[in-house]
Amino acid sequence: MNALLNxxxxxxxxxxxxxxxxxxxxxxxxxxxxGFQQYGELVLPSPKNTFHTLWTMxxxxxxxxxxLITVKRAIWGFVISAGLGxxxxxxxxxxxxxxxxxxxxxxxxxxxPPIAWIVLAMIWFGTGDNTVIFTVVVASFPIVFVGAxxxxxxxxxxxxxxxxxxxxxxxxxxxxxxxxxxxxxxxPAWIAALGMSWKIVVMAELLSTPDGIGAALAVTRSHLDxxxxxxxxxxxxxxxxxxxxxxxxxxxxxxxxxxx
Amino acid sequence: xxxxxxxxxxxxxxxxxxxxEILRDISFSLKEGxxxxxxxxxxxxxxxxLHLCAGFLDVEEGKVTNTFNKHAFAFxxxxxxxxxxxxxxxxxxxxxxxxxxxQRYQLATEIALRFGLEKKDLSKFPKDLSGGMRQRVSFxxxxxxxxxxxxxxxxxxxxxxxLKQELQQILIQLISAGRLTVFFITHDLMEAIKLxxxxxxxxxxxxxxxxTFTIEKPQQERDDAYVYAETAKLLANPVIIKTFELSIAxxxxxxxxxxxx
Numbered sequence: 001m002n003a004l005l006n007x008x009x010x011x012x013x014x015x016x017x018x019x020x021x022x023x024x025x026x027x028x029x030x031x032x033x034x035g036f037q038q039y040g041e042l043v044l045p046s047p048k049n050t051f052h053t054l055w056t057m058x059x060x061x062x063x064x065x066x067x068l069i070t071v072k073r074a075i076w077g078f079v080i081s082a083g084l085g086x087x088x089x090x091x092x093x094x095x096x097x098x099x100x101x102x103x104x105x106x107x108x109x110x111x112x113p114p115i116a117w118i119v120l121a122m123i124w125f126g127t128g129d130n131t132v133i134f135t136v137v138v139a140s141f142p143i144v145f146v147g148a149x150x151x152x153x154x155x156x157x158x159x160x161x162x163x164x165x166x167x168x169x170x171x172x173x174x175x176x177x178x179x180x181x182x183x184x185x186x187x188p189a190w191i192a193a194l195g196m197s198w199k200i201v202v203m204a205e206l207l208s209t210p211d212g213i214g215a216a217l218a219v220t221r222s223h224l225d226x227x228x229x230x231x232x233x234x235x236x237x238x239x240x241x242x243x244x245x246x247x248x249x250x251x252x253x254x255x256x257x258x259x260x
Numbered sequence: 261x262x263x264x265x266x267x268x269x270x271x272x273x274x275x276x277x278x279x280x281e282i283l284r285d286i287s288f289s290l291k292e293g294x295x296x297x298x299x300x301x302x303x304x305x306x307x308x309x310l311h312l313c314a315g316f317l318d319v320e321e322g323k324v325t326n327t328f329n330k331h332a333f334a335f336x337x338x339x340x341x342x343x344x345x346x347x348x349x350x351x352x353x354x355x356x357x358x359x360x361x362x363q364r365y366q367l368a369t370e371i372a373l374r375f376g377l378e379k380k381d382l383s384k385f386p387k388d389l390s391g392g393m394r395q396r397v398s399f400x401x402x403x404x405x406x407x408x409x410x411x412x413x414x415x416x417x418x419x420x421x422x423l424k425q426e427l428q429q430i431l432i433q434l435i436s437a438g439r440l441t442v443f444f445i446t447h448d449l450m451e452a453i454k455l456x457x458x459x460x461x462x463x464x465x466x467x468x469x470x471x472t473f474t475i476e477k478p479q480q481e482r483d484d485a486y487v488y489a490e491t492a493k494l495l496a497n498p499v500i501i502k503t504f505e506l507s508i509a510x511x512x513x514x515x516x517x518x519x520x521x
Contacts, residue, residue: 165333168356180343258385
């Protein structure tokens with residue numbers, strides 16, 4: 001509760017510190033404009049044109065529906081992989097055998113290209129929500145799993161002895177000693193997994209579903225509508241920036257302020 | 261409060277890690293209000309002995325009986341929780357006892373100020389504290405629960421002289437007031453002489469009691485001159501010379517014609 005209040009209290013100052021980020025985004029847009037002047041509208045539409053397309057897109061109902069569908073799929077995939085990965089990773093971390101045995105499996109999962117999963121998922125689940133969510137889960141799960149595994153593997157016996165010496169009850173040992181340590185590993189893994197979910201969801205949709213941002217992207221490709229494609233990409237990036245910098249980063253700052 | 265007969269009683273304690281025999285047949289008894297220190301060379305099993313007495317390790321051979329109601333432990337490397345503030349770290353033991361937040365914060369604040377920490381330090385995380393301050397926090401955390409028996413694992417070894425004296429003084433006050441029994445390990449003979457009623461010298465390979473020295477003079481009356489003189493005497497003792505393998509050093513001191521001890 002205190003942490004939440006602190007996050008809200010520090011939020012304006014945090015936002016104000018974002019001017020550096022804003023200016024670097026503007027610099028990026030400048031380079032984009034420069035690219036447009038070099039290669040022309042078909043290859044790289046101007047930022048102005050793209051944002052104009054984006055504006056008109058946002059005022060049609062369809063696109064907002066697509067955005068919502070995509071967000072829903074990404075969030076589902078993320079939540080499932082975060083929940084499953086955190087739980088199984090922590091569990092595996094408690095046993096030496098389980099952690100040693102899970103390593104190669106995780107390497108296989110991480111090494112397998114998501115595009116291959118999409119093909120398999122399409123065969124298994126057909127086209128629709130399940131295929132996309134499955135692909136997202138399969139791609140993000142190993143990231144969270146590894147984070148949780150490392151978190152519980154690196155629990156320090158020293159701090160456990162300390163809490164034992166004060167006869168701390170089990171629940172308190174969990175909330176005060178184990179959880180903060182494991183969380184400091186899991187949280188960054190969640191952020192990485194969220195970024196991954198966001199990318200995978202569009203790719204999966206592009207190939208396997210008739211709706212969502214990915215599908216809309218496929219349509220712009222068939223129409224050679226570069227400005228439309230860039231507008232859709234802008235929507236996706238806008239969402240990711242919003243979630244990462246407006247939600248995740250302030251939480252991260254609050255919960256990790258004890259770190260060096 | 262404590263029954264007068266509380267004691268830590270160790271009988272024929274032996275311990276091995278696998279094939280390595282660490283401790284052999286250790287016996288002693290620590291009565292309430294007394295201070296016992298264990299000195300000996302590194303790797304002699306001092307820490308193992310302490311951990312067995314404190315219940316961190318299971319006793320395999322022999323017997324450890326601890327009839328003190330409440331004990332606390334202060335570690336050499338402080339072992340503060342890095343994600344908790346100074347105040348929460350100090351109040352850890354109180355929280356473990358189930359004390360309400362407001363009350364435990366009040367007690368923790370009082371002891372922190374007494375231990376030379378400032379108000380502004382209370383909200384800091386351990387990473388923002390100096391080594392000496394962290395040790396104060398660790399001491400405060402151990403003492404705020406008002407333990408009857410305090411285990412100390414070379415707690416002064418990394419401290420500067422000033423802070424060492426300050427913390428030792430706090431201990432001596434508590435011991436003299438009859439509120440604290442202390443069992444500690446150290447490799448600093450002066451520290452042992454300054455604080456203990458009994459010094460157990462532990463020989464190595466395996467750790468066994470080589471000798472036990474008793475000091476009758478009350479801690480409060482032991483001034484620097486006394487501590488120096490007793491240390492010099494102890495250093496000349498054949499048991500100490502043999503256990504710490506001091507022969508080379510002491511013969512060199514003599515040939516240098518310098519000050520011995």
